Amino acid sequence: MKKGYWVIAWKSITDPAAVERYIAPGTEAILAHGGRILAGGVPARAYEQGASSRLVVVEFDSLQSAITAYESADYQASLVTLVGAAERDVRIIEGLG
Template sequence: MKKGYWISLYIKIENQENLKKYADTVTPIIKSFGGVPLIRGGKYETHDGDEFTRSVVWEFPSYEKAVQCHNSKEYQDGWGFAKDTTSRHMQIIEGF
């Protein structure tokens, strides 16, 4: 079975406290779907393309689990803490 990945590239974060509430709320939810954090912020260099203020990558046991987690009511409720003060590019991608 191919793994699934959430890749989130944060364009703008207007309220760090809202982002923290979101992260504190959704981390256990994501983990309950088998999600494992691979990248959550950290030191970086941009060589080509746009600059993002934060990058986050989660690995899931399958693409289907990644989609289920994102679409779950629990995750969507948690995203509500940050969605009005955070702009991001987020994709769910199947691994190989």
């Protein structure tokens, strides 16, 4: 079965304290749904109109488990702290192999 991935690009952060409040419950929800945070941070380089904003990659055992985790009540509850505090581009994709 192919794995599923969240690819999260933080476009802007206007309230860093709110982002800090999101991290613990957001991470807990990700882990509770079988997610593994593979990478996170500011890119070492950005090419082809890429932004130098924070990126996070999370792996799940399947595409469906990635979707289910994002749509779960506990993860959605963690996102409340980000309203008005940050803009993100979140995409869920299926692995190649």
